[in-house]
Amino acid sequence: MLTRVSVALAAALSLLALSPASAADNYQVKDGNGTVMTIKSKDVGSGVQSPQFVPSDASGNVLTGTAGAPSTGALTVQGLAGGTPQPADTVVRATATSRSTVIPVAGVSAAVSAGGTGHAVGDVLTQTGGTCTVQPRWTVATVASGAVATVTLNAAGSCTVLATAPVATTSSGSGTGATLTPAYASIPTQVMAANPGRRGFQIQPQGLPAYLSGLATASADQASLKLPADALYESLPQHVGTGAISVVGTAGLPLPVYAREY
Incomplete structure (x- = not known):
């Protein structure tokens, strides 16, 4: 009887030794969604170690799924001895968000196309037309008999649609009729x-x-x-x-x- 028990015990211990066992957690990583991936080393027999990836949510609950039925936001992979690839039972999903925009331009210089009348040095000319969060503005630098001769930049502004040159302006003074051909730079x-x-x-x-x-x-x-x-x-x-x-x-x-x- 003792011999039979010893043989049975030895067989049971042998089976336990052959069963794959997971080692302690080696390290964890977390993505931007809070999904935690625990990486373990698993003995798959004959002394061969294979990586095991165990995903869990931010609360530590293990995420599981079945083939063809993915769990949101996680990827699980189980390796086997010999490097045989295994199907993933979950997939990473991401939804694209549009960030499309129009890069605006700002005024840097302007040539006078028409000087208008009644202007004085120091008057501020503000462009009109186009689509601008702030219209470019120009300071009258020189005049000739009330007509604008030259301007300097007062405020660069920001425009995503430009008015067709020559661009009409309004004046902080009493002058009228001045038009400009501005040059711009990307912001x-x-x-x-x-x-x-x-x-x-x-x-x-x-x-x-x-x-x-x-x-x-x-x-x-x-x-x-x-x-x-x-x-x-x-x-x-x-x-x-x-x-x-x-x-x-x-x-x-x-x-x-x-x-x-x-």
Whole structure:
């Protein structure tokens, strides 16, 4: 009888030794949605260790699913000895959010097209027309018999649609009839705010080249990434910057920008 018990006990211990066992948690990672991924080392037999990924929500509840029925926001993968790939029972999902905008321009200089009458040095001329959050303004620098001869920049303004030149103006004084042909420069504009949960993004300057930066305010030089007109830039799948993203145009014209964040 004792011999039979010993044999049975030995067989049971042998089966336990062959059963895969999970080691203690090695480390955890958390994504922007609060999903926690615990990575363990699992003995799959014959001394072979295989990684085991165990996702859980922000409260520590393990996320589970069945093949073809994904659990939202998590990816689980179980490796096996020999490196045989296994189907994932959950998938990462992300919804794109439109960040499309128009990069505005600001006035930098202006030539006088028509001087008008009744103007005086120091009068302020404000542009009219177009679509501007603030219209560019110009200070009358010199006059000739009441007609504006030259102007200097008073306020650069910000416009996404430009009025056709020559541009009509209104005056802070009694003068009338002055028109200008302004020159503009692109205003560096934040297209996306910093987002720790960002999984990816796309940017496309439409019709004109542009510069893109995810490190600082975009500038039209080697410190920013230059994008040709109509080129689509998409973030790399293995590395996505989460800082603020800004864009600046290279021409003195408003720049439509297609942008998606997910």
